[in-house]
Amino acid sequence: MPEPAGALRLTDDERAVLDGRDGAARRRAMRIVADSARLLGADRLVPIASAHVDGCLYHGDGGVLFAEMLVDEGGRVAVPTTLNVGALDLLHHGHVRLSAHEAAMAQRMARAYEALGCRPSWTCAPYQAGHRPRLGQHVAWGESNAIVFCNSVLGARTARYGDFLDICCALAGRAPNTGLHRDAARHATVTVDTRALRPELIADEAFYPVLGAWLGRELGESVPAIVGLPADVTEDRLKALGAAAASTGSVGLFHVVGRTPEAPDLATAGGGDEPASRITITPAMLRGARSTLSTRTLAEGDPIDAVAIGSPHLSLAEIRSALALFGGRRTRVPFYACTGRHVIDALSDEREALRAAGVDLIADTCVVVTPILPPAGGVVMTNSGKFAHYMKPNTGRDVVFGTLADCVESAVAGRLVRDEHAWS
Amino acid sequence: MVLTAFPLIAGAARGPVLRLQRPLSFWGGVDPRTGTITDPTSDGHGRCLAGHVVALAATRGSSSSSSVLLELIVAGKAPAALLLAETDAILAVGSLVARELDRPIVPILRLSAADQARLVSGREVAVSADGIIAPV
Numbered sequence: 340m341p342e343p344a345g346a347l348r349l350t351d352d353e354r355a356v357l358d359g360r361d362g363a364a365r366r367r368a369m370r371i372v373a374d375s376a377r378l379l380g381a382d383r384l385v386p387i388a389s390a391h392v393d394g395c396l397y398h399g400d401g402g403v404l405f406a407e408m409l410v411d412e413g414g415r416v417a418v419p420t421t422l423n424v425g426a427l428d429l430l431h432h433g434h435v436r437l438s439a440h441e442a443a444m445a446q447r448m449a450r451a452y453e454a455l456g457c458r459p460s461w462t463c464a465p466y467q468a469g470h471r472p473r474l475g476q477h478v479a480w481g482e483s484n485a486i487v488f489c490n491s492v493l494g495a496r497t498a499r500y501g502d503f504l505d506i507c508c509a510l511a512g513r514a515p516n517t518g519l520h521r522d523a524a525r526h527a528t529v530t531v532d533t534r535a536l537r538p539e540l541i542a543d544e545a546f547y548p549v550l551g552a553w554l555g556r557e558l559g560e561s562v563p564a565i566v567g568l569p570a571d572v573t574e575d576r577l578k579a580l581g582a583a584a585a586s587t588g589s590v591g592l593f594h595v596v597g598r599t600p601e602a603p604d605l606a607t608a609g610g611g612d613e614p615a616s617r618i619t620i621t622p623a624m625l626r627g628a629r630s631t632l633s634t635r636t637l638a639e640g641d642p643i644d645a646v647a648i649g650s651p652h653l654s655l656a657e658i659r660s661a662l663a664l665f666g667g668r669r670t671r672v673p674f675y676a677c678t679g680r681h682v683i684d685a686l687s688d689e690r691e692a693l694r695a696a697g698v699d700l701i702a703d704t705c706v707v708v709t710p711i712l713p714p715a716g717g718v719v720m721t722n723s724g725k726f727a728h729y730m731k732p733n734t735g736r737d738v739v740f741g742t743l744a745d746c747v748e749s750a751v752a753g754r755l756v757r758d759e760h761a762w763s
Numbered sequence: 764m765v766l767t768a769f770p771l772i773a774g775a776a777r778g779p780v781l782r783l784q785r786p787l788s789f790w791g792g793v794d795p796r797t798g799t800i801t802d803p804t805s806d807g808h809g810r811c812l813a814g815h816v817v818a819l820a821a822t823r824g825s826s827s828s829s830s831v832l833l834e835l836i837v838a839g840k841a842p843a844a845l846l847l848a849e850t851d852a853i854l855a856v857g858s859l860v861a862r863e864l865d866r867p868i869v870p871i872l873r874l875s876a877a878d879q880a881r882l883v884s885g886r887e888v889a890v891s892a893d894g895i896i897a898p899v
Binding site: 367370371374375378379380393394396398399400401402404405408481482483486498499500501502503504505515559588589634707728729731732733 | 771772786790791792795796801802803821822826827828829830831833834836837838850852853854855856857859860861863864866
């Protein structure tokens, strides 16, 4: 059958891989990459510099069988590849309550991905664990928060890769030339103007996940250029914004004018012209978005049952901020702080201080992807827009949203304590 | 009423239509063992995808949705077919991996939201490998 115009064109090298030159695993991986490229309408594949794999989280036995098939066929990643979270805390036993079957299968999955040559980073914040591709480099990343950070803050180029396509790209060393790999798709399509907001609100930590939740709900896959944020806004705040936008919606790239690498000014972010449409953010819009991050309305002083922070995984700076807020006090409710081994390895005095504060450090995984929270229901407080989004559907528990300071004060009191002044 | 969809993963299927107008993420929104929609914000909350020709006006969120579709296929709880308003490689890859594991694929077709609106939930339809959707 003749190929239609604009059909995928493969290089001789890629065809040789499809013919089995490099073994059965790479052939299978290239077939999935090429089929995905065809259905996406890609004209060619692009060589990639690195990969970040989200498919290593156990969802059921099918994913394990696929990974083990690639191992059995001699599969090895072709580019440096990090792993996202799994279903187990491989450093601290006893946190995760999976059935014996599920725990054994999750172990098999972890071993399989490591056997494929992936770095056992086990974090959803690989960009804070030394995996930082450069501006303009093509990569294949999974995990929605990592994808949006990679595109937006690092300026490297990844489409939104689902489970399995991520490891297939890593094995093949290629990705479909579609979506955010292409210049035109990276241009901002809408200006999101925050300049009418009070500086006090923009300085509030919760502003970032809340703005992210608004972007995700209202913009879908559009590429926003945000104006009015401070030029020195931290990576941790952009991480929180992106994670919320990518879980409540499908945002894969945002620009912060004057801060992120493809947005020195609004016209550059727009690809030469300022975006055609403009939205001015009002406090009422943000209050509405903020209310969607809680699934139960609690009054000041109502009891809370647990606190969970660290989605995406906490940086060392975020752990230090939490400890400073505890100030030697101790939590009255279970308090889970999720992070990666890159941070665990960097802890020194913080380790004892966290123990004294009653904080449970969770590594390699987090509380919404595997059973860690106490079996009884109740209300979990968080400062993460992503935890807020997934808590109820994934764990059945209600969630209430606040800043990190609110979370710590509420944990110490065992009751909801929120400083609302920036939002009134 | 006969509709023509664009096959992303071609295959024949039949089943009752389940039309979902609000965005749905399979990960965090669908139980991979039972096929039940667990996302409380979904207009299909509590319904089961298994065996249905599921029309999705919008997908959203997690890149883990490919895993959920594969696990639904392995568990025998997969939709009969998926009709998506936009091309979505994340779901399609779940079906491609099922093929590599010698499991049945779930046909995935692109059908505009306007055409999806012409489908009636609960009505039995047949989907052909070349993308024709017709009442049974």
